[in-house]
Amino acid sequence: MLRLFHHPMSGPSRYVRLLLGEYGLSASFSEEKPWQRRREFLAINPAGALPVLLDGESDPVCGAVIAGEYLDETCGAMMREKRLMPENPQARAEVRRLTEWFLVKFEEEVARYLVGERVFKTLMSGNEGGGSPEATLIRAGRANLKNHLKYVGWLAASRNWLAGSRLSHADMAAAAALSVIDYLGEIDWNGEPAAHDWYARVKSRPAFRPLLADRLPSLPPASHYVDLDF
Amino acid sequence: MLRLFHHPMSGPSRYVRLLLGEYGLSASFSEEKPWQRRREFLAINPAGALPVLLDGESDPVCGAVIAGEYLDETCGAMMREKRLMPENPQARAEVRRLTEWFLVKFEEEVARYLVGERVFKTLMSGNEGGGSPEATLIRAGRANLKNHLKYVGWLAASRNWLAGSRLSHADMAAAAALSVIDYLGEIDWNGEPAAHDWYARVKSRPAFRPLLADRLPSLPPASHYVDLDF
Numbered sequence: 235m236l237r238l239f240h241h242p243m244s245g246p247s248r249y250v251r252l253l254l255g256e257y258g259l260s261a262s263f264s265e266e267k268p269w270q271r272r273r274e275f276l277a278i279n280p281a282g283a284l285p286v287l288l289d290g291e292s293d294p295v296c297g298a299v300i301a302g303e304y305l306d307e308t309c310g311a312m313m314r315e316k317r318l319m320p321e322n323p324q325a326r327a328e329v330r331r332l333t334e335w336f337l338v339k340f341e342e343e344v345a346r347y348l349v350g351e352r353v354f355k356t357l358m359s360g361n362e363g364g365g366s367p368e369a370t371l372i373r374a375g376r377a378n379l380k381n382h383l384k385y386v387g388w389l390a391a392s393r394n395w396l397a398g399s400r401l402s403h404a405d406m407a408a409a410a411a412l413s414v415i416d417y418l419g420e421i422d423w424n425g426e427p428a429a430h431d432w433y434a435r436v437k438s439r440p441a442f443r444p445l446l447a448d449r450l451p452s453l454p455p456a457s458h459y460v461d462l463d464f
Numbered sequence: 465m466l467r468l469f470h471h472p473m474s475g476p477s478r479y480v481r482l483l484l485g486e487y488g489l490s491a492s493f494s495e496e497k498p499w500q501r502r503r504e505f506l507a508i509n510p511a512g513a514l515p516v517l518l519d520g521e522s523d524p525v526c527g528a529v530i531a532g533e534y535l536d537e538t539c540g541a542m543m544r545e546k547r548l549m550p551e552n553p554q555a556r557a558e559v560r561r562l563t564e565w566f567l568v569k570f571e572e573e574v575a576r577y578l579v580g581e582r583v584f585k586t587l588m589s590g591n592e593g594g595g596s597p598e599a600t601l602i603r604a605g606r607a608n609l610k611n612h613l614k615y616v617g618w619l620a621a622s623r624n625w626l627a628g629s630r631l632s633h634a635d636m637a638a639a640a641a642l643s644v645i646d647y648l649g650e651i652d653w654n655g656e657p658a659a660h661d662w663y664a665r666v667k668s669r670p671a672f673r674p675l676l677a678d679r680l681p682s683l684p685p686a687s688h689y690v691d692l693d694f
Binding site for chain 2: 280281292295296297299300304307308323326327328330334338339385
């Protein structure tokens with residue numbers, strides 16, 4: 235039995251949820267607030283970061299990139315032509331480059347500011363780093379977001395899927411990362427039509443449905459968030 | 465023919481240099497100053513980050529973790545029992561967790577401050593972010609370094625190699641990351657005897673020799689840096 239420690243507003247957590255859906259795997263989900271640094275959670279992942287995947291009694295699989303590799307290694311072959319990682323090492327390197335781009339670089343340059351300031355800070359106590367959002371950081375996140383959206387638009391216009399001709403982990407990583415920002419209504423899809431069309435294709439996949447059902451009690455999603463025809 | 469874009473004071477670059485040595489692969493090396501954001505380099509890796517591995521005319525392999533996966537996929541099987549990645553997916557997840565720990569987390573919490581302030585800032589022009597080192601950031605890096613060294617000590621005391629019974633990518637990542645900090649004389653090896661003994665074993669490997677020959681014209685290494693009996 236699989237169990238995922240995650241947070242609904244964590245892009246890397248959403249990436250693993252999407253993969254589980256695409257791989258047709260059922261799992262139980264435990265919402266974790268990593269800023270609380272719960273002792274039991276730190277014992278599972280000393281880095282204190284999300285997500286963490288547990289597969290039965292085996293050692294925890296820590297981190298989104300690593301969980302993706304694990305799912306591909308344990309279930310990828312059974313996916314046959316629907317496998318989300320290519321066979322060729324060079325093509326795999328390109329999928330991994332973009333996966334890391336959206337799970338690490340986007341997280342640092344965009345999510346840390348927009349989700350960090352607008353969401354996580356409001357959920358944290360003062361001791362945990364909570365407080366009022368800082369306008370300068372939100373502006374920095376919005377400026378960085380524009381560049382990332384342009385890059386998605388460029389990739390989507392030059393290729394069928396982001397890393398090449400086939401759907402891959404890279405599409406899941408980018409869609410997971412962007413979906414959190416879209417929940418906040420921060421994305422101007424009109425400005426990047428190729429990115430919009432690519433996102434609409436990913437968003438309409440069955441694996442995406444659980445993400446569209448996410449709700450923060452303190453902050454409802456943007457009106458178009460669940461709309462497949464946005 | 466392999467070619468590596470790297471910087472001698474970049475831990476992730478050193479990781480790939482160590483792997484090339486362990487895998488017995490020859491390569492040409494191009495020193496890159498990523499803060500200069502050279503247009504030709506950005507065309508190779510739009511993230512602008514080191515290292516980048518070129519394998520002939522194929523697409524570039526960007527990033528240390530990804531280069532490690534690529535080398536394992538293309539050469540790992542030929543290494544037989546000396547392969548630096550285990551076969552079992554769970555054991556691979558543990559190797560990857562620690563590899564990411566030292567290539568990403570250590571980089572953010574330690575190298576960014578100690579190498580960033582003490583080395584890179586002195587090499588950069590004012591426009592590139594250069595200037596005087598900030599004492600508060602150096603103190604933060606030193607405080608974080610203590611925790612990382614304790615963790616290496618704990619791993620080294622509980623296992624033969626850092627990720628388990630066999631030498632792996634995780635040892636290369638940790639030794640690469642620590643070697644840059646050791647060049648700066650920032651590591652008190654006396655305080656962590658198990659970490660010391662583990663590092664001495666990695667440091668004495670032939671693949672490590674090129675790292676010990678690195679010299680910055682503006683900053684010579686700590687006196688014990690090249691010493692195998694430190």
